[in-house]
Amino acid sequence: MTDDDSLKLVTGLVKWFDPSKGYGFILDENGGSDILLHGNVLRNFGRSSVADQSRVQVLVQHTSRGVQAAEVISVEPPETDGQAPIADLDIDIIENLDSLPLRPARVKWFDKSKGFGFANIFGHSEDVFIHIEVLRHSGFADLAIGEALCLRIVEGPRGLMAAQIAAWDAAQSTPDEKPQIESLPHVAE
Numbered sequence: 001m002t003d004d005d006s007l008k009l010v011t012g013l014v015k016w017f018d019p020s021k022g023y024g025f026i027l028d029e030n031g032g033s034d035i036l037l038h039g040n041v042l043r044n045f046g047r048s049s050v051a052d053q054s055r056v057q058v059l060v061q062h063t064s065r066g067v068q069a070a071e072v073i074s075v076e077p078p079e080t081d082g083q084a085p086i087a088d089l090d091i092d093i094i095e096n097l098d099s100l101p102l103r104p105a106r107v108k109w110f111d112k113s114k115g116f117g118f119a120n121i122f123g124h125s126e127d128v129f130i131h132i133e134v135l136r137h138s139g140f141a142d143l144a145i146g147e148a149l150c151l152r153i154v155e156g157p158r159g160l161m162a163a164q165i166a167a168w169d170a171a172q173s174t175p176d177e178k179p180q181i182e183s184l185p186h187v188a189e
Contacts, residue, residue, distance in 0.1 A: 007059040007070055008036065014056060017042075019049040019142045026056055026069065031108065035060055036068040045072035046167035053078035060093040075167075077139035093154055097164050110135075110143035117143060119151060119162070128153055129161040137164035171186040 010028050012035065019023025022039035035058065042050060055076040058069040067145065103121045105128065110117025115132040128151060134145065143149070148168035153160050 007061055009057065010060050011055065011057050014050050014052055014054045016052050017050045018146070021130070024029075024050070026058065028067075033067050036066060037072075038068065041069050042072060042175065045075070046169045047072075047075065047140065048147055050075055051078055051136045051139050051141045054139045075139050077137055093163055097152055100163065102150040102152060103108050104168055105149055105151045107145055107147040107149065109145055109149070112142050116167045118182055119149070119159075121153070126160055129156065129159065130165070131161070134162050135165055140165055 009027075010030070012026040012028045014037070015027050015034060017023040017037060019039065024037045026035040026037050028035060035090045036054075037050070038059070039048070042048070043056075055078075059071040059073065060067050061070045086163040103124075105119040105121045106129060107130075108118040108120055108129060114133065118127040118129050119130055121128055130143070130151075136142075150166040150168060151162045152164040152166075156159075
């Protein structure tokens, strides 16, 4: 039950979000109290986590327990210095990421403490390497086994690797469309 049933659009930075706890907080860019971001609200947006310092737009409501996000409208990854998140991704690939198709995928496993994991692209048997810095540059903090997401992939020195990660519903393709892996950009070896 809300004290004020009206929703207000707020933009702010993620102060922190802990997927294992299932919540985090947003700093309202206009000041005021921290905004609670519950994991269920984030999952309704198609994500299980969000990186610290990501810029988010949320609809908030005032409750007896404080200000809470009721709906996530957008998530922008943390600001970067314009450099590639990992050395295998040269600046040319980063500048042209939007030209790569988003491929629907599922997380095979991801270990935050090791700093990497793997996913499988729908219709393709080869694993796709996911580095934690690519994850963070894409606005995520962690991934769960079986989590659905979308990847922009490139051919790396040791196989396929994620160049960018997006929420699962970001890829729009027809059900009978098979992913084309053959014509991927290659990164330096």
